[in-house]
Amino acid sequence: MSDTPFGFGLPPEEPENGDEGKKKDQQSGGGQGPANPFGFGRPGAGGLGGPGADNPLAAMFGSLNPADLGAAFQQLGQMLSYEGGPVNWDMAKQIARQTVSQGTPDGVKDASVGPAERSAVQEAVRLADLWLDDATSLPSGAGSAVAWSRAEWVEATLPAWKELVDPVAERVGAAMGDVLPEEMQAMAGPLIGMMRSMGGAMFGTQIGQAVGVLAGEVVGSTDIGLPLGPAGRAALLPLNIEAFGKDLGVPKDEVRLYLALREAAHQRLFAHVPWLRSHLFGAVDGYARGIKVDTAKLEDVVGQFDPQNPEQLQDALQQGMFQPEDTPEQKAALARLETALALVEGWVDAVVHAAAKPRLSSADALRETLRRRRATGGPAEQTFATLIGLELRPRRLRDASRLWASLTDARGVDGRDALWAHPDMLPTATDLDDPDGFVHREQLDFSELDKMLGEAAGGLGEKPNLKKGDAGADAKDDDAKGDGTE
Numbered sequence: 001m002s003d004t005p006f007g008f009g010l011p012p013e014e015p016e017n018g019d020e021g022k023k024k025d026q027q028s029g030g031g032q033g034p035a036n037p038f039g040f041g042r043p044g045a046g047g048l049g050g051p052g053a054d055n056p057l058a059a060m061f062g063s064l065n066p067a068d069l070g071a072a073f074q075q076l077g078q079m080l081s082y083e084g085g086p087v088n089w090d091m092a093k094q095i096a097r098q099t100v101s102q103g104t105p106d107g108v109k110d111a112s113v114g115p116a117e118r119s120a121v122q123e124a125v126r127l128a129d130l131w132l133d134d135a136t137s138l139p140s141g142a143g144s145a146v147a148w149s150r151a152e153w154v155e156a157t158l159p160a161w162k163e164l165v166d167p168v169a170e171r172v173g174a175a176m177g178d179v180l181p182e183e184m185q186a187m188a189g190p191l192i193g194m195m196r197s198m199g200g201a202m203f204g205t206q207i208g209q210a211v212g213v214l215a216g217e218v219v220g221s222t223d224i225g226l227p228l229g230p231a232g233r234a235a236l237l238p239l240n241i242e243a244f245g246k247d248l249g250v251p252k253d254e255v256r257l258y259l260a261l262r263e264a265a266h267q268r269l270f271a272h273v274p275w276l277r278s279h280l281f282g283a284v285d286g287y288a289r290g291i292k293v294d295t296a297k298l299e300d301v302v303g304q305f306d307p308q309n310p311e312q313l314q315d316a317l318q319q320g321m322f323q324p325e326d327t328p329e330q331k332a333a334l335a336r337l338e339t340a341l342a343l344v345e346g347w348v349d350a351v352v353h354a355a356a357k358p359r360l361s362s363a364d365a366l367r368e369t370l371r372r373r374r375a376t377g378g379p380a381e382q383t384f385a386t387l388i389g390l391e392l393r394p395r396r397l398r399d400a401s402r403l404w405a406s407l408t409d410a411r412g413v414d415g416r417d418a419l420w421a422h423p424d425m426l427p428t429a430t431d432l433d434d435p436d437g438f439v440h441r442e443q444l445d446f447s448e449l450d451k452m453l454g455e456a457a458g459g460l461g462e463k464p465n466l467k468k469g470d471a472g473a474d475a476k477d478d479d480a481k482g483d484g485t486e
Contacts, residue, residue: 085166085169085170085200086166086169086170086200086203087162087165087166087169087200087203087204087207088200088201088203088204089158089162089204090204091201091204091205091208092158092161092203092204092205092207092208092211093154093155093158093208094208095204095205095208095209095212096154096158096207096208096209096211096212096215097151097154097212098208098212099208099209099211099212099213099215100150100151100154100212100215100216101151103216104216104243106243108216108239108243110149110150110151110215110239111149111239112149113147113148113149113152113238113239117147117238118146118147120147120238120253120256121145121146121147121236121238121256121260122145122147124145124236124253124256124257124259124260125142125145125234125236125260125263125264126145127257127260128257128260128261128263128264128355129142129264131261131355131356131359132261132264132265132268132351132352132355134354134355135351135352135354135355135413136265136268136351136413136417137413137414137417137418138268138269138271138272138273138417138420139268139272140264140267140268141232141264141267141268141269141270141271141272142232142233142234142263142264142267142268142271143232143233144232144233144234145233145234145235145236145260146233146234146235146236147235147236147237147238148221148235148236148237149237149239150215150216150237150239150240151215153215153218153221153235153237154211154212154215156221156228156229156230156235157211157221157228157229158211160226160227160228160229161207161211161228163281164226164281164284165203165207167284167285167288167289168288169200169203216240217240218237218240219236219237219240219241219244219259220234220235220236220237220259220262220263220266221233221234221235221263221266222262222263222266222267222270225280225341225344225345226280226281227266227270227277231270231271232267232271233267234260234263234264234267235263236256236259236260236263238256241255241256241259244259248362248365248366248369250362250365250366251362254360254361254362254366255362255366257356257360258352258356258360258362258363258366261352261355261356262348262352262370265347265348265351265352265355266344266348269344269347269348269420272420273420275423276344276420279340279423280337280340280341280344283333283336283337283340284337286333286336286337287330287333287334287337290327290329290330290333335429338395338396338429339396339427339428339429339432342395342396342397342399342400342432343400343426343427345374345397345400345401346396346397346398346399346400346401346402346403346404347400347404349367349370349371349397349400349401349404350401350404350405350408351404352367353367353401354408371397371398374397375397396429396432399432399433399435400427400432402435403427403431403432403435403438403439404416406435406436406439407419407439410439410440411439
């Protein structure tokens with residue numbers, strides 16, 4: 001994570017005349033040069049900003065040039081004036097784009113996607129869809145195929161991140177007010193409002209940084225097993241695909257095609273299983289609602305909060321303030337979420353392997369590379385684990401993949417994919433422990449059950465058309481005789 005949040009404490013610009021300029025600047029103590037317009041000494045130096053100086057602005061802004069100082073004040077104003085939801089998403093977007101523009105640690109900068117790369121991605125997705133037709137009964141779910149830069153991925157996926165993160169951030173915002181004694185809350189209204197604005201800004205900064213880092217790692221819109229992009233749009237990031245395949249010794253076209261298979265398989269699943277998206281996001285939300293805030297840590301942060309040091313809240317968020325409730329309900333919510341992620345990723349893994357194995361010599365190597373990548377995660381995924389107390393990775397990917405493969409052998413492609421018709425038909429965490437038992441178990445046909453329930457609901461209020469000899473008709477005749485009516 002950045003050590004200079006919101007632009008505070010940026011290093012001074014390099015002198016144009018090299019080492020000679022540096023010596024001159026050191027001798028002058030950074031006094032009245034353009035990098036120090038107000039004469040504030042740098043923190044730790046002599047003068048107004050030196051030790052013992054009563055100048056709080058110097059510690060925060062002393063090393064900024066005029067342009068940086070203006071930007072710092074602007075961002076501080078954005079923090080304190082924000083009145084939106086629990087996360088300042090405007091700031092998150094800004095920080096994410098700044099992080100993307102800085103490039104990845106290996107020095108690769110973001111770049112616009114050219115026509116040749118767009119054409120290559122579209123062709124790869126088209127061919128992937130043809131191959132998948134033999135591996136699954138679900139039809140194509142990608143109405144279009146697009147090639148994104150990292151910045152475009154940030155823009156397209158922020159709405160999904162908002163849906164994932166807001167429930168947890170809202171709990172933090174409420175907890176910030178709750179840590180104060182009740183008799184003080186009415187008196188401290190403006191302070192609580194400021195704290196919530198600061199909390200929203202700090203959350204926005206952390207999420208923005210994590211999304212920006214993740215944009216340098218992902219290869220498509222479904223890498224973490226959730227549909228982050230717009231529905232029906234298969235997306236790949238050519239720049240990240242090139243970095244992914246750099247040291248694999250696999251032709252670039254094969255790497256692109258294999259990743260296109262995974263993206264297209266995800267799109268089929270989310271497009272033709274209408275309840276799946278809400279099921280996954282609902283599982284995340286259910287888990288988030290069972291998280292409790294470490295009020296002791298939060299009380300410590302609020303009690304020592306210094307408006308001159310807004311990084312305190314950011315540091316607290318980095319260290320994590322969230323603890324899952326150790327209750328049966330929370331454990332069940334976590335199990336549902338982890339199982340759902342594993343089933344999605346396991347199905348994609350099994351289907352893609354079935355489509356790629358006969359056609360790509362590198363299928364096994366690429367499959368194992370992606371499995372390890374999903375199992376270990378990256379720094380950005382760890383950030384989300386710290387921020388929302390949740391690791392978005394399928395812990396039981398291999399178990400789920402084996403189960404789907406066994407189902408294919410036992411019931412065929414149609415029988416396997418039919419399980420997505422209803423959430424109650426899917427395997428559970430227990431079934432992942434005993435895949436053979438699930439594969440050979442009789443399954444209820446929920447489509448027929450839904451049809452019967454629909455017909456029953458449609459017939460409510462209507463008089464049954466009973467004929468003589470029917471059990472219902474005989475019962476009706478008996479009732480009539482008992483009443484003395486014909």
